[in-house]
Amino acid sequence: KTDFAERAAIALGAMRKPPVVHALDDVSLDIRQGEVVGLVGESGCGKSTLGRIMAGMLAPTEGIVLRDGADVAGLKGRKARAMRLRTQIIFQDPMSSLNPRRRVGDIIGEAPRFHGLVDKAGQEKLVAELLETVGLQPEMAQRFPHQFSGGQRQRIGIARALAVKPDFLVCDESIAALDVSIQAQIINLFMELRERLGLTLLFISHDLSVVQHISDRVVIMYLGRVVETAPVDRIFEAPNHPYTQALLDEIPRIDRRNRSFATIRGEIPSPVNPPKGCHFHPRCLHAFDRCRTERPQLKRLQAGHESACHLNDLPPSQQPLKWEENNEML
Ligand code: SF4
Ligand code: MG
Secondary structure, rough: HHHHHHHHHHHHHHHHHOOOOOOOOOOOOOOOOOOEEEOOOOOOHHHHHHHHHHHOOOOOOOOEEEEEEEEHHHHHHHHHHHHHHHEEEOOOEEEHHHOOOOOHHHHHHHHHHHHHOOHHHHHHHHHHHHHOOOOOHHHHHOOOOHOOHHHHHHHHHHHHHHHOOOOOOEEEEOOOOOOOOHHHHHHHHHHHHHHHHEEEEEEEOOOOOOOOOOOOOEEEEEOOOEEEEEHHHHHHHHHHHHHHHHHHHHHOOOEEEEOOOOOOOOOOOOOOOOOOOOOHHHHHOOOHHHHHHHHOOOOEEEEOOEOOOHHHEEEEEEEOOOHHHHHOOO
């Protein structure tokens, strides 16, 4: 009996043992001060993990995060705290991150007060300023979160993040839960704030079209790896990686002659056991033998444009038609 119970327990333990997931695999990302980087990929590609690591909420198992040249993990005490305040993260669902029993003024003013950045009177003034900064009225400080719309709640979330005077914001699907018209308003707000406060932004989204108007540069991730990075116009005009092309192809557009150039096939594979070689090969229209065994490395195509695809090593005569040749604008 004991033996059976023991064996059952061992079997259960084995079943419960979580699989090892390499959420990020050899990812290197640098962001310049004042830059807005759009980080795009399907869910499970590791973009949120990367965002949390960059925001200092999660320590990488390997590798380092440098801020102004200093290893963030090496900072202690006051310096570590100051560094954490400099980066704020804004999540998708403002309701779940706003305490329903507290007034908005307290929600926004809590962190600066706690960290001794303001006193009681200073807090009220700061909250009023922040509410105006995000396009709300100062009187709204007296209200509770449920008295606001989804878009207004996201503005409150942004005001709360700004309250500790960060210079870097990580926006993780910050507008994904909002109606399209409200999304545009919040994007405009981010663009305004960036101008006014000189913020650096990492804008994470599963939707390439969302990052188009706000980003200077776009980074595309697939199953824990960066597959392409380029200035935003380049990504939209001349995407190189078949995965990027497939993402672009999913954006409905009326000015495109030829749709379904690289429509994405199948589901995203599990990150627990990603395909060998190029992770994208089971879904790629252009996959060839080498793709199934050898990992493609990021390769510089031109200044600021890198892509990890074996097609770039083929002679031009064997390469598929370029996206831009196939997608002349009307
Ligand atoms: Fe497709 Fe091969 Fe390029 Fe991967 S390396 S994107 S499978 S062509
Ligand atoms: Mg996510």
